Amino acid sequence: xxxxxxxxxxxxxxxxxxxxxxxxxxxxxxxxxxxxxxxxxxxxxxxxxxxxxxxxxxxxxxxxxxxxxxxxxxxxxxxxxxxxxxxxxxxxxxxxxxxxxxxxxxxxxxxxxxxxxxxxxxxxxxxxxxxxxxxxxxxxxxxxxxxxxxxxxxxxxxxxxxxxxxxxxxxxxxxxxxxxxxxxxxxxxxxxxxxxxxxxxxxxxxxxxxxxxxxxxxxxxxxxxxxxxxxxxxxxxxxxxxxxxxxxxxxxxxxxxxxxxxxxxxxxxxxxxxxxxxxxxxxxxxxxxxxxxxxxxxxxxxxxxxxxxxxxxxxxxxxxxxxxxxxxxxxxxxxxxxxxxxxxxxxxxxxxxxxxxxxxxxxxxxxxxxxxxxxxxxxxxxxxxxxxxxxxxxxxxxxxxxxxxxxxxxxxxxxxxxxxxxxxxxxxxxxxxxxx
Amino acid sequence: xxxxxxxxxxxxxxxxxxxxxxxxxxxxxxxxxxxxxxxxxxxxxxxxxxxxxxxxxxxxxxxxxxxxxxxxxxxxxxxxxxxxxxxxxxxxxxxxxxxxxxxxxxxxxxxxxxxxxxxxxxxxxxxxxxxxxxxxxxxxxxxxxxxxxxxxxxxxxxxxxxxxxxxxxxxxxxxxxxxxxxxxxxxxxxxxxxxxxxxxxxxxxxxxxxxxxxxxxxxxxxxxxxxxxxxxxxxxxxxxxxxxxxxxxxxxxxxxxxxxxxxxxxxxxxxxxxxxxxxxxxxxxxxxxxxxxxxxxxxxxxxxxxxxxxxxxxxxxxxxxxxxxxxxxxxxxxxxxxxxxxxxxxxxxxxxxxxxxxxxxxxxxxxxxxxxxxxxxxxxxxxxxxxxxxxxxxxxxxxxxxxxxxxxxxxxxxxxxxxxxxxxxxxxxxxxxxxx
Numbered sequence: 022x023x024x025x026x027x028x029x030x031x032x033x034x035x036x037x038x039x040x041x042x043x044x045x046x047x048x049x050x051x052x053x054x055x056x057x058x059x060x061x062x063x064x065x066x067x068x069x070x071x072x073x074x075x076x077x078x079x080x081x082x083x084x085x086x087x088x089x090x091x092x093x094x095x096x097x098x099x100x101x102x103x104x105x106x107x108x109x110x111x112x113x114x115x116x117x118x119x120x121x122x123x124x125x126x127x128x129x130x131x132x133x134x135x136x137x138x139x140x141x142x143x144x145x146x147x148x149x150x151x152x153x154x155x156x157x158x159x160x161x162x163x164x165x166x167x168x169x170x171x172x173x174x175x176x177x178x179x180x181x182x183x184x185x186x187x188x189x190x191x192x193x194x195x196x197x198x199x200x201x202x203x204x205x206x207x208x209x210x211x212x213x214x215x216x217x218x219x220x221x222x223x224x225x226x227x228x229x230x231x232x233x234x235x236x237x238x239x240x241x242x243x244x245x246x247x248x249x250x251x252x253x254x255x256x257x258x259x260x261x262x263x264x265x266x267x268x269x270x271x272x273x274x275x276x277x278x279x280x281x282x283x284x285x286x287x288x289x290x291x292x293x294x295x296x297x298x299x300x301x302x303x304x305x306x307x308x309x310x311x312x313x314x315x316x317x318x319x320x321x322x323x324x325x326x327x328x329x330x331x332x333x334x335x336x337x338x339x340x341x342x343x344x345x346x347x348x349x350x351x352x353x354x355x356x357x358x359x360x361x362x363x364x365x366x367x368x369x370x371x372x373x374x375x376x377x378x379x380x381x382x383x384x385x386x387x388x389x390x391x392x393x394x395x396x397x398x399x400x401x402x403x404x405x406x407x408x409x410x411x412x413x414x415x416x417x418x419x420x421x422x423x424x425x426x427x428x429x430x431x432x433x434x435x436x437x438x439x440x441x442x443x444x445x446x447x448x449x450x451x452x453x454x455x456x457x
Numbered sequence: 458x459x460x461x462x463x464x465x466x467x468x469x470x471x472x473x474x475x476x477x478x479x480x481x482x483x484x485x486x487x488x489x490x491x492x493x494x495x496x497x498x499x500x501x502x503x504x505x506x507x508x509x510x511x512x513x514x515x516x517x518x519x520x521x522x523x524x525x526x527x528x529x530x531x532x533x534x535x536x537x538x539x540x541x542x543x544x545x546x547x548x549x550x551x552x553x554x555x556x557x558x559x560x561x562x563x564x565x566x567x568x569x570x571x572x573x574x575x576x577x578x579x580x581x582x583x584x585x586x587x588x589x590x591x592x593x594x595x596x597x598x599x600x601x602x603x604x605x606x607x608x609x610x611x612x613x614x615x616x617x618x619x620x621x622x623x624x625x626x627x628x629x630x631x632x633x634x635x636x637x638x639x640x641x642x643x644x645x646x647x648x649x650x651x652x653x654x655x656x657x658x659x660x661x662x663x664x665x666x667x668x669x670x671x672x673x674x675x676x677x678x679x680x681x682x683x684x685x686x687x688x689x690x691x692x693x694x695x696x697x698x699x700x701x702x703x704x705x706x707x708x709x710x711x712x713x714x715x716x717x718x719x720x721x722x723x724x725x726x727x728x729x730x731x732x733x734x735x736x737x738x739x740x741x742x743x744x745x746x747x748x749x750x751x752x753x754x755x756x757x758x759x760x761x762x763x764x765x766x767x768x769x770x771x772x773x774x775x776x777x778x779x780x781x782x783x784x785x786x787x788x789x790x791x792x793x794x795x796x797x798x799x800x801x802x803x804x805x806x807x808x809x810x811x812x813x814x815x816x817x818x819x820x821x822x823x824x825x826x827x828x829x830x831x832x833x834x835x836x837x838x839x840x841x842x843x844x845x846x847x848x849x850x851x852x853x854x855x856x857x858x859x860x861x862x863x864x865x866x867x868x869x870x871x872x873x874x875x876x877x878x879x880x881x882x883x884x885x886x887x888x889x890x891x892x893x
Contacts, residue, residue, distance in 0.1 A: 273875035392871025435828025439709035
């Protein structure tokens, strides 16, 4: 741990405890109450539109005089249309199916002794994001919809925007059955570091930002983190691939949105197909403005720039693609095992055996056959919302929808049942499955 | 972090990498192969019974000359009948339903583009336990059944027993389709500390031992830990409780096995029922050899020993019970919120409103009505096995069966589908649920 993470201040502890209390009350609210609260938040954002845009304007002016990088300024900007789209997004969250109160298991342990497992909110979310004030609206609405309180920390450069948005969200909540203190905005760096130490008060941390931010958070908290530090995705062009399809998938996976975590960084081409595939691919990537970096065999087939060892593990997030020619499918699997980030990996092949081997052997959150890696996304998967994408091994894994914001609780109802009756053999468990 | 955790040695890294390779092959094995492997392990244990008992005898003699505490010696002892029971347990694990390959989600995203989510093994488990050589057999069989490799580290005092058991397990695996190197025994303290740093090679750590061991591991690894450090469980005797039932539940929850994590440590008695309930309870607990420690009101009703502030958060694991008289149900809920460990908490009441309030408001892995807390157990829940009990908020939570040893993977199969067709509006997602 290179940066010391200080203990949370008493003031932060108090605010977090207050969010937790409000979150516990929120957790008792009905589906209709939580839905109405999210709609009230949307109404209040609409009413405050001009104040929010003005606050954002002030943030943008400060950013300009601070010489903020252009990419950050673009993410910081929240003009009328962008705000309207964000508000529409909040209304969509209100329409999502309730993730709370779903019975996942229902078993009669014995006559009159019935076990159920029911989904419940996590409690309190800690959300840390860079710039992007629209993320406040998205995450706050997902939190309230799923019955969770949230401590939100935006980038310093978005402070005025975030404050204006949070004022509107809380004003909306005052016109609902949800306490406005279920949401709290953190503003200082001390608070955001202190958040990492709020074990017991915060149940899940959701970072939205650079890989460096995510990695720092993962390395400095014991609270579970929903996120991924890397997205080194691969496309394997198998010997039995349709070359035209493979090229189409490679171009989409690399260029449709190169900054996305689910864009590919490396193309692994079976040497049997490489002489036919590479010349067309080189021309097509050049036309799309993509720089290729190849191994020796790829260079022999026309790639002009050499890949270094670092290239194989690099998430370019840019129009750059590493290309390696592999001897066979096993070599491609070994490359992915060594260099991949277990995010999303795809194969293009017409050979069912190769497809099965790839889908069974690659241990990534998403393993794809004959389609673009860019489909790795909660909306595209049909979840209605995306809380984040996780590359950890344990669930939730891959694109995570609202189900990532709930957990479960076992409820056991009896009528004086005691364990010693079963230990002694006086009674026996029936373990009869009941309808969900 | 008080104890420095050293980097894993090159030798340990190499062994862990070898287990991981074997685990990936194991993950491709069929249900029948894994089942047969577990049965082969049981056969080999049976063949090696006398060697295992002799090795345990040597461990016991060393323990005697080292003056090991009696409770530890009892856990270390593995005589013929105990070994036979453990081998029967291994055979039972072979019979458990396959947790791997279960399709959890199946959606047509568009014509020819089909998403599925399928359960897969986690990869490699790291298991650390104190004494108890029988745990090696249990965890190793659960690991192989669920397609996972495992690095196992037993207590130093059980080294000979563990080595004899592991030799038998690996001999069994040589007569199966599973590579014997899917299991590895660690023996030194360096190795067990190094295990905590095997991020990327080990997917889940399962500690079996004292609270102090679990807490040390949780504090010193970034690998997810399946376990719980505390089990401070409560029973609330509500105003509307049947006093006879309440006493029966209290006695079972405290005395049926006081060392268990799901035994109660604190009894919270509504003051309306306390005058009627307490005298009988005091007599019954005295007869059962339970020492009561009360607050002022409980002492006024006859509890002779005072509880200190520390008592409310203490896991006695012994025949001691703290007793507090509470003004109402809300006071009981607040006590549990402040002092509980979110393991298992129960209420005894005949009032449906009080029952509903308790079951909704207590945020523990198990919330019980009119039954003993001792039911919090994977076998009693009908899971067929228990990997551990987790008090973390995120799933898996509470008693965890084989499902705690698997995760899932998304598989997406297309026919040249690319994301830009959906971004441009040329194609639209159908998101049609398909049968599981």
